[in-house]
Amino acid sequence: MAAEPIIRFEAISKRYPNGTEALKGVSFSIEAGTIHAICGENGAGKSTLMKILFGLERATGGTIRIDGQPVDISSPRAAASFGISMVHQHFSLLPSLTVAENILLGQEPRRGLLVDRKAARERVAALAARYNLEADPDARVAGLSVAAQQKVEILKALSRDVRVLILDEPTAVLTPPETDELFRRLHGLRRAGITILFISHKLGEVRALADRVTTLRAGLLSGDAAMGDISDAEIATLVMGTTKTVPPLREPHGFGAERLRVDNVVLRSLAGADRLDGVSLSIRAGEILGIAGVDGSGQRGLVSVLTGEVLPHDGDFHLDGRSARGCSTAALRKGGMAHLPADRFHQGSARTLSVVDNAIAGAHRSSRFSRGAFLRVREMETEARRLISDFSIRCPGPRAPLSALSGGNAQKVIAAREFATAPTFLIADQPTRGIDIAAAAFLQGRILDMARQGTAVLLISADLDELLALSDRVAVLYAGRITAVLDNGPHLTPERLGPFMLGLEDAA
């Protein structure tokens, strides 16, 4: 292997036209044939750096060297010509096309004017064999699981003579067994000579996968070390700074009366993955019930029913002893339900509206924020300022549009709004997915506080560490059914939940 690093960032800086400095002179190298992890909070600059490397954004200062040569990466196409490819968190596949069509889109083998399907199939099969990523070339992408789609996405990236593969939080959508599988594949790719840049929030994964880790904080390089030379605690400090965030831990506390009861709820109407096949649950005041399960096991269906978005075909649910079946979202919210939605931009907020508008929405009809038909605008702004400081939300001001905030801060605005209603029942759906460690720890602490004050919490999370840290009990959803309800404790581990999540065991 050449002594020259494959990629060298030299004093890369990025200043946006609005004055935000996303990167302030970051320099480090990536050795060829290694798996290199990049860690940092949201807003630390790692996404910006990757976008610069992938040609989606231009640096305002500094140089990128590839194999020692300074290069100008002006577009993703240019990045591809240097052998750099990226697998985004959100896949860019066409669901109605087959795996082969997706992978070779834009570079189809031709025979005359027609696409040579046979050659395409063979090329995909050869590609899959070469990197040991098996995929059925003729399967429609729409019918594939998320993990299989990710594999297709990786194959697509590899189909164009790739030397450097950027993976942006690849495990966010995967279950633990799928993650292990992905890691084995990535190790295989490294053996095949591919350099992998791995962006992650999860230190356990960085430890399991990476050869070297670079940490960014507030646009500056805060650390760069071989994995063997650094401990997890040290990485955490480099990522988050010296402010110590105590990892949230479940404390034993008493429970009150039953707040939510779900009786045998059946839902057939939504797309196959979201059906519910007789789900029953119970959550007491002060209790956090975690829902574990592979993505698409019925979590969305359950949330849609409990928020009044859809009417279940059968079964009922009770809030504080009163039947809530058929209640509108408005009625449920009035009855003490609050909801931190998984999709924070399509459901949880309006990006074009201001922080105030997002923070107060829903409570605006109360006498506190309105008089007659009119809003008490000053009162709203005062409350928004209070929430901004209470949740330490970093934003230019209460009147700034929500789109000016980072993902973690936007999620804090949503949480601040939902928590401020002092709910008796809270649905926290993927409350910390994709947000930085500090914000995640903060929100987890707040969820625990809510439970301590007597709120019944339904916590849905793909992050098993989070579920096990916060939940009093864990229920496992598999194919629309609850396959187990387990008390949390030291004995409860991801390994124990795994068989239930994959439908190998059924305790119900």
Place this chain on the structure above:
Amino acid sequence: MIRRTLAPFALTVLVLIVAVAAVLIPVALATPDPIGMIDTFLFGPFRTFRHTGNIVEMATPAMLCGLAVALMFRAGMFNLGVEGAFFLGALATAAIVILVPLPGWAMAPVALAGGMIVGSSACVVPGVLRNRFEVSELVSSLMLNFAVMFIGLYVVNSVLRDPSAGAMVSYRIPADARLPRIVEGTRIHLGTIFAFLACIAGSIYLFRTKAGYESRIVGANPGFAAHLGLPIRSVMLRAQVLGGTIAALAGGIELLGLYQRFSWQGLPGNGWTGVVVAILARDRPLLLIPSALFLSYLQVGGDLVARNHDVPNEVVGLIQALILILVTASAITRSPRLLALLSGKRKEGHA
């Protein structure tokens, strides 16, 4: 901070200058007196008091129609029934003052109220169709405009037509019904003051009332509105009722403010101007005022050029078109609402 708030404003001004120059300069070069033509276009409207008054007269319906459009666009409703509502509002107002025997003082208020009710249907019908049957309000309102026009012309011809007049126009509007002129030497009338106040009220409605807040939420992201449990359908319908009512009232005011008879032979185009005004003002009610005044200024300039130089006043249409393209080009990149419409995805809470 100040720079940041002024930047979009400066950008808009720049876009306007570019649009005017890009049309005016080539057209002027084709005339025998390019300097004179540009001079007439740009400064002519301010040389006589009467022409300056024309700007304000024209801006009056433009402000009101712009307000109607802005309130509907803000709620995410791309209802283009303003044109039909304006026409029908004016016609119904004319019909009431001509046909209904009323005491002089009651004529204008009663007729305007009647015009509002009848005229608003051009927006309300598409709104109801959207509400009940998910019919695209964009398509239905666009088509209904022409249905409204032909029904209206039939009514003019068969009921209101003054046989002693040479053309297909209505009977005279009684002098008592006319809106009083308020500036000597111009035709600026009471409706102008009303239009200014309406824009201010529109701003208060959008940013200071519960209903306006809810319509902004629904327009910005229906999924968010559903999450909050807002009554999305009624918010959408309310915006369209409000928009239709304002546009119809604008038609009535225009008629009683400036006309002797109902004499339109087709859609007058004020509703379309309202769409341009609203887009230029980025759906901000207070910005409708300068936006309407500016577009009217261009129109007056264009009319003067048409009269004094050998240039048809269609140049103004060209400038407007260019402004629209430039302004919406940046609005498209900003507005998720427009993006959603253009990409055919209309996210709305599941019922």
